[in-house]
Amino acid sequence: MSTESKASKSPLDIVKWLLAIAFFAAAVVGNYMAPGLYQEAYEAELPLLYQVLGVVLLMLLSAGIALTSSQGQAFLQLLKEANVERRKVVWPTRQETTQTTMIVVVVVFVMALILWGMDSLLGWLVSLIVG
Known part of the structure; x- marks a missing residue:
């Protein structure tokens, strides 16, 4: 990690990472607990489609928040540079x-x-x- 990326850290990045971790944890815990809670409340089984959509939505939200941080932006830049190098391969x-x-x-x-x-x-x- 270069000194430039260390210098560009802001207190908002910590909040972004905590939010990203919270949404990720919500996806994992929700995937584990949602079927039981749904069944207790509605006396019916939670449709798998709803469960999958909920997990995917929370994971995408977590990734989106993480990518808005300075480390996330650096990661996106790395991916762009790697793609440029991949195109140069013979x-x-x-x-x-x-x-x-x-x-x-x-x-x-x-x-x-x-x-x-x-x-x-x-x-x-x-x-x-x-x-």
Whole structure:
């Protein structure tokens, strides 16, 4: 973390993080407790769709609040820079990928034969010595 991001922290960031943690905790606890509370109140089972929508909404709200903090903004900037770097990657062609895969398979097979031969030789030598 650079000194720039440390210097840009504000007291409001602490409040944002506490709110984000509170909404996240509400999603987790609500997911655990809501079906039982709903069943006690309405004597019916909570529809799964409502439960999932509630959890997703609270999680999105938590993430949205966290991303408005200075650390969240720095994280978004990091994601943008990573995307720019990802675009610069030169991916191998299908032929290059196939050739490299075949080379790896052949080398693994040859090494397996060598190790099998060495194991057999050493086993034979030990059996000669032990009797």
